[in-house]
Amino acid sequence: MSAAASTRKGPRGLLVALALVAAVLGAGFLLGRLSGVREATEAWLLRASPGAHARDAAAIGGHPRALPPLPPRAQPVTGPGRPPLPVERFGPSGSRYTTGTPEVALTFDDGPDPTFTPLVLALLHEYRVKATFCLIGVNVVKYPQLVRDIVAQGHTLCNHSWSHDLKLGGRDRGDIVADLRRTNRAIRAAAPGARISYFRQPGGAWNDRLVAAARELGMTALHWQVDPRDWALPLKRAAEIAALVDGAVRDGSIVLLHDGGGDRGGTALALRTILPTLSARFHLAALPPGVDPPRLYGLDRPEHPGQR
Secondary structure, eight states: OOHHHHHHHHHHHHHHHHHHHHHHHHHHHHHHHHHOHHHHHHHHHHTOOHHHHHHHHHHTTOSOOOOOOOOOOOOOOOOTTSOSSOOOTTSGGGOBOBOSSSOBEEEEEEEOOTTHHHHHHHHHHHTTOOOEEEEOHHHHHHOHHHHHHHHHTTOEEEEOOSSOOTTGGGSOHHHHHHHHHHHHHHHHHHSTTOOEEEEOOGGGOOOHHHHHHHHHTTOEEBOOSBOOOTTTOTTSOHHHHHHHHHHHOOTTBEEEEESSSSOOHHHHHHHHHHHHHHHTTSOBOOOOOOOOOOOOBTTTBOOOTTOO
16 A cells, blocks of 8 residues: 555544544433433532522523513402312313413422422522412322422412323213312311312313312312423423423413423423523413402401400
């Protein structure tokens, strides 16, 4: 072989070797991405002291300025012991798919979860946002302290059936009501006195029996308008989840997200973008809890001064 031919083959060999190294490193990165979402999320939470989280917030634009308050607008509450929001004409079987106001509501399904519910709560607290949590009965029994944490931070509660029964609507009325009552009892056992204002049917598989059963128990049937499908692809990149939410939300949107039911690391990380981005454009608020039954002063309420 001539020296010239040897010289020509040298660079080609080097390029091939570099390409092989790049392919190996790329495959390793992809595998690490697929297997390490939970670990990365937990590591972020561990370092999310106020100072560390402030640096994270600054990296994505910092906290948004507070929007000017909305003009006074009464929520369409229906009175003590009744669902806080009425049926909605275009919602599945009359379920709610918008808030009925300019406010946007974030909702979190399938919890409580010992890893991801605390993550979500920490982020909501950091960005001063209230949300609505749709709780599964069997998880409530396992993690009652998380239910108390949700209530203590001022979020609204939603019944999500006892065991995430996608076919609950196919059962008779008595069985549906019994399932919802059992879940409500578990939630109230974990957080005595908690108001459970909403019911969300797993999978959004609504029918008239489910909506009627929720209403009978004083709950609004709760659907959604925006679903980024974080539940279907839990390892989806957080940026994609955030982009889907940001592109779809409008005034009055109810947004479906998940803090349980699987690895929700992608959702938790997406909230680092979703919360400041939406807060800069919309008023984010928990769905209204409704009106509590009236109580008597001196019996189950403190007396007025001088009322003795």
